[in-house]
Amino acid sequence: MLTRIILLLLALVLPASGFAAQSPAPASASRIIVVGGNSNYPPYQFLDKYGQPAGYIVDLTKAIAGVMGMQVEIRLGDFGTILKQLDTGEVDVLEGLSFSESRAGHYDFSTPHSIIVQAIFARKGTPKVQGLDELKGKKVLVHRGGGMHNYLKEKGWERDLVLTDSPRDTLEQLARGNCDYAVLALLPGMHIIREDKLENIVPVASNVAPQRYYCYAVRKGNAELLAQFNEGLSILKKTGQFDEIYNRWIGVLEPQKTSWLLIAKYAALVVIPLSLILAATVLWSYSLRRQVAQRTESLSNALAELQRNQQQLVQADKMAALGILVSGVAHEINNPTGIILMNMPTLKKIFRDAERILDRYQEEEGDFSLGGIRYQRVRQEVPLILDEIQDGAHRIKKTVDDLKNFARKDDEARKEPLDFNDVVQTAVRLVDVATRKFTTNFSARYGAGLPPVYGNVQRLEQVVVNLIMNAGQALPDPSRGIEVVTSYDAGAGRVVLKVRDQGTGIAPEHLQHLTDPFFTTKRESGGTGLGLSISANIIKDHGGDLGFESNPGEGTTVTLSLPAAVAGGKNGQ
Incomplete structure (x- = not known):
């Protein structure tokens, strides 16, 4: 078993390091790379009802081509025929081939993009x-x-x-x-x-x-082309596109907690002082003395807001330093964590196989000890220990990924006019499996004739998914409901989304902290306190607002509003 693991690691590492037995023509950015695949292996790769390539790996290949500047032709057909075309050079790369020791003698493999169970x-x-x-x-x-x-x-x-x-x-x-x-x-x-x-x-x-590791594969020695696909995979994972494609097709949906440092109450820093100044102006005609008092109060509040703002700037500077620290150590943490996660299934299988041998030995020789512990106790506790190690590694990886995303600044996200109903409908489809686990009473109503909003579709989908998942996690049992409603407030010129749940509600003292970074009431279940902070930041970046209303024991209503797009402007501005 150890030999098999070593060979697997060598097969995954050597192609990326540039060692090659032979040297096929390198991939050129000016020529079309022919990517072959199985036409009947859903949801990874298949031909849709129109005869076009579709599936998880097909979208992955297109995304890699986009970030690497390659031109690709995706050719799906009978697997045996496509494999022969790779051997003859008619196909440059296979987008899905299970790694095995025998195949490693004929092909070079990329880092895995899937694990086949x-x-x-x-x-x-x-x-x-x-x-x-x-x-x-x-x-x-x-x-x-x-x-x-x-x-x-x-x-x-x-x-x-x-x-x-x-x-x-x-x-x-x-x-x-x-x-x-x-x-x-x-x-x-x-x-x-x-x-x-x-x-x-x-x-x-x-x-x-x-478990079969599903990889890109090239003819032996085509290291340059393989390196391009490895680099493309790495870029997609760093930008989050890999997770988006994976969740779209494979359906492993968890609350997506990527990150931005923003607190929704920043809006109050402008609204409150202006309101006080306006009130003082209205009362000017009644009494000069009252006007002076109002202005004095306004200045006092402005000074208090300034002091709070300075404190927040200090905290923002700390968070910027944290981002630099996280980017420096995340790689070092994720590497050993990845090794633990990759090898733990093998260790579990080894122990399960060893149990039969040890049970027979106990029957023949009587009770005995391993590492100073009686075998019966070892048999009970080792599987639990392995599960705890694996769960701990998953928790480490999740926390590090959240911190990396929270530290990453992405000012270049593309914005365009879009149909907000389409955004919400896509998010509802993405969380369909999860919401059916949370509740048997989910409803969605989409307002007619909504004007477009100006924004980034992926970021807004992320916010809606997060709000729905939070609503589901607040439900004490599946009989409680979730309602999603979109509408248009013509007077305010805003497109509105309301997400209502019949959950446990939020304590009044927690409402004002919901969008604070790292604030969470779900620490025991793995929450990191970044989801709502990220969502509030995204909505603020789109010129919108995120508000919360809740009564303990009766549920919570989250209101998201975005400015309607107008001709010649962005975000209604």
């Missing part, structure tokens, strides 16, 4: 199995040329395999009763079951084989 599928009512070993000697459906086909061939199971043309063909044959079991990747399998309505098929076991 393999599963066993069966018809409902078929006896359940726990792993591949229970399928030995049975006829099993498997996709010809796929990662599991090669894996099972190496295990000597070839004579028991019933080969199919694609993952979809695999499940269709299983549904018709041709064999009792099929082995294929879990995510494509679930996607096909849902899209084709194969209601009699269910996964009966997952993680049944070593």
Whole structure:
């Protein structure tokens, strides 16, 4: 097992370091790079109903081409044919190929962009199995040329395999009763079951084989082209585009907590003094003495606001210094954390395999100790320890990523006129899976005839997603509801979004701190206190406002307002 891990690491590192056995022609920015892929492997890569390439890796390839300035032609077809075209040079790079030791002898692999989890599928009512070993000697459906086909061939199971043309063909044959079991990747399998309505098929076991690392692959020695794709992947991860594409297709949705340092109450720094000055002016005609008193009060308030503003500037300077510190140490923290996360599934599998051997040894030799601890206690506590290590590593990575995003300044985000209803509808679709877990009573109403707003669609989607996820997390049980409503306030010239929840509400003393950086009431569940601060900053950058109304035990209403776009102006200005 150690040898396999070392070979895997070498295969992932050496292509990026420039070592090559041979030197195919380097990728030129002036020529079209032909990128091949599987036409029937949803949601990673497939042909849509119009015959056009679509899927997670297809969008990833297009994004890499955009940031690297490459011209690409994406060619999807039969996997075996595309693989042969890579060998002959008709295709320059495969956008999805599972890493294996045998393939590493013929191809160079990029850093992984996906991890493929393999599963066993069966018809409902078929006896359940726990792993591949229970399928030995049975006829099993498997996709010809796929990662599991090669894996099972190496295990000597070839004579028991019933080969199919694609993952979809695999499940269709299983549904018709041709064999009792099929082995294929879990995510494509679930996607096909849902899209084709194969209601009699269910996964009966997952993680049944070593996780397959899904990478870009080139012919052996084409280091320059591979380096471009590796660099493009790195850029997408740093800019957040990688996560956007991943969440769009794979559906792993968590509250997106990227960052900006801004507090919504900054608006009050201008509104309050101006209101006081206006009030003093109105009262001028009644009494000079009252006018003087009003102005004195106004100056006192302005001085207090100035002092508070100075304190906030000092805090902003501290946060700028924190950003420099975070950017310097985040890489050093993420590297060892990534190693822990990558190796922990292997350690868990090793311990599960070792348990059977140790159990037999205990039956034969009696109770014994490991590291000074009785084996029965080791057997109970080691899996918990491994889970705690993995959860801790995930927490470290999440916190570091949040801090990196919070420290990053992005003044160049493109803004354009857009339909705010489209923004909200997209956000609602993105959190559909999560909201169905939070509540059975979700509703959305979109106002008709809303004028456009001027903004950045990705940033505004991020804010709406964050508000809906916060509303869902506030619900004590799924019977409580969430309501999303858009409208237009013609008098104020503003497009308005209201997100109402029937949750536990917010304590009055917490309302004024909701957009403070690092303020959170969900620290125990992993909250970092950056989500609403980021959202308020984004809305402020768009010339809008974010307000909160809440009664403990009755729920919360968040009101987001943006200026309507006007001809010849931006953000209504």
